[in-house]
Amino acid sequence: MTSELVERGAARMTWIRSRMTLLAAVREHFAETQPFAGHRIGMSLHLDPKTAVLLETLAAGGAEIVATGNHGSTQDDIVAFLREQGMTIFGTRDDTLEQHHANIASVVDAQPDILLDNGADLAAKIAELGSAAQIIGGTEETTSGGYRLRAELADHVPFPVIVINDSPLKAIGENKHAVGQSVVESFMRITNLMVPGRRFVVAGYGWCGRGVAHYLRALGGKVAVVEVDEIKAFEAALDGYRVANVLDLADWGEVFITATGHPQILGTEFFDVVADGAILVNCGHFPWEIDVMALRDVALSSTVIDTAIENIELPGDRHVTLLAEGRMMNLAGREPKGNSIESMDLGFLLQALSLERVVTAADTLVAGAQPVPDSINRDIARRMLVAMKADR
Template sequence: MTSELVARAAARLTWVRSRMTLLAAVRAQFAATQPFAGHRIGMSLHIEPKTAVLLETLSAGGAEIVATGNHGSTQDDVVAFLREQGMTIFGSRDDTLEQHHANVAAVVAAEPDILLDNGADLAAGIIASGRAGEIVGGTEETTSGGYRLRAEMAGHVPFPIVVINDSPLKAIGENKHAVGQSVVESFMRITNLMVPGRRFVVAGYGWCGRGVAHYLRALGAKVAVVEVDDIKAFEAALDGYRVANILDLAEWGEVFITATGHPQILGTEFFDVVADGAMLVNCGHFPWEIDVPALRACSTSTTEIDTAIERIDLPGDRHVTLIAEGRMMNLAGREPKGNSIESMDLGFLLQALSLERVATAAGTLEPGAQPVPDTINREIARRMLAAMNADR
């Protein structure tokens, strides 16, 4: 079975690797310069084919890899392939949340000195372990992790963490266009329903929410936006969306998509008034934007329709449909594809060059969460424009 998984992943990676030309160039560069020689990189990030190409790139630069995926998004064939390459990988797709936390703890226990984090789980584990002083630095992929680093962990991170999501390149290329495209595509693939003419409510008008709203409307959906930030709400209104409170839209919306990074966006008060038949979808990193425990607590019965579709009956002869258990739909749903290959080539180049800066020049960076250095952003923008043949 393991050999079959490895062969399957190898075939998939042949295609993915061939389309990630930016990482191919930096992989050759790292093989020559060995920026990670003597370093152990601990990773907590979705384990799928594009991530495997990033890990190959870091390994080519001399890094020892110890890693785990995120809950519900790990692809077992990719795990088997990476283990075959000599990397220490924890976790499987069927892991419970408790097992996922144990996997994160195992990465922390392996004593990495550089972190590649997603949601700040590793940073939190390192701080709790008392080993923060041994960390050279790291990166954080997400908005959600950036919030944690700058709020609950503020003042407790003595090493630099470059927040990849602060990069305007990631915001535009990966969050707006790649997340927007993949969330809408995943909704259609999982539910097999039409988008045109359907009423969608997007909670959050950050870069991911903008992208989701943009691609929904491009396919003919009716879209409303919920946004607590006055300026972003103003922007959404000028972009032509209906802008209102989530409770005011509870009876109007047919599909509710959360994209905020914050917990309990859809909670008990919303469940009490949401229209019969509404679909609930999350595309944020943590499975907390839809308060699934509260939803289950107020339900009268539940029925699994498919591996990523669940009917939840509510009082008053109503029901809602929960997609992918409230986890990140485009990576946790059936046959997950995630963001486009080209967008992750861009995003993972940000990761690779930021990690190189941490490994070779951590002293030039401030302790704590910080944005990608401007020099890296501009270098990658030039490389991306060239790769796109944008002048033709």
């Protein structure tokens, strides 16, 4: 079965790699300059074909790779393929949360000196162990990880971490347009339900929330927005969305999608009043925006319908449908695709050039979380415009 997994992973990689032209150019550059020679990169990031192309690019630059995926999104054929390429990869798609935490510990135990993090899981483990001395620096992919680095981990990260999510390129290209597109596509693929005429509530009007709302409305959905930041709420209202708090929308919405990066956006108070038949969806990095434990506490029963669909009976002769156990929905289901190839080519170019900056010019960076340097953003924007043939 392992050889079959390797072959399947290799076949998928051929298509994905051929469409990631920005990384292809950098891979050739790294093969010549070898910026990561002598360095070990520890990674915690969704293990799918697009991430694998990033890892190939870093390995071409001389990096030794030790990596694991995120809980519930690892693709076993890609793990098999990467192991065949000589990389040390921990984890499977069926790992429990406990095993996932063990995988994180295994990556840290390998003593990487550069981090490629997602949700600040590696940074948190290093802070817990007090083993930051060997770390030169790294990158963080997500909004959620940026929050952790600037809050609970602020005094425990004495090395530079470039937060990729702070880049306006990622905000526009990946968060708004790619996450927005993939969340709507995944909702349709997993549930086989139509969007037109359906009532959606999007919690959070950051870049991901903007994108989700935009693509839902583009397909004919009726969209309301929940946002605690007055300025973002004002923007949502000017964009033409209904704006209210989640409890006021509990009996209006048919589908509730969380996109905030914060915990317990949908909690016990909401579960007590949500209308019968509502569908609960999360697209944030951590599975905490929907308080699944509280939901199970109030549930009378639950039935797993399909891979990512669970029907939960609530008091008052009501039921709700939970997708992907409250985990990131656009990487769930039988055939998860995630964000578009082109958007991840852009996002992972940000990763690659930021990591190059960490190892070649660490003295230009400060300790702790910080945005992508402006020179990298502008360089990539120029490359992207050429790749898009935007002048035609």
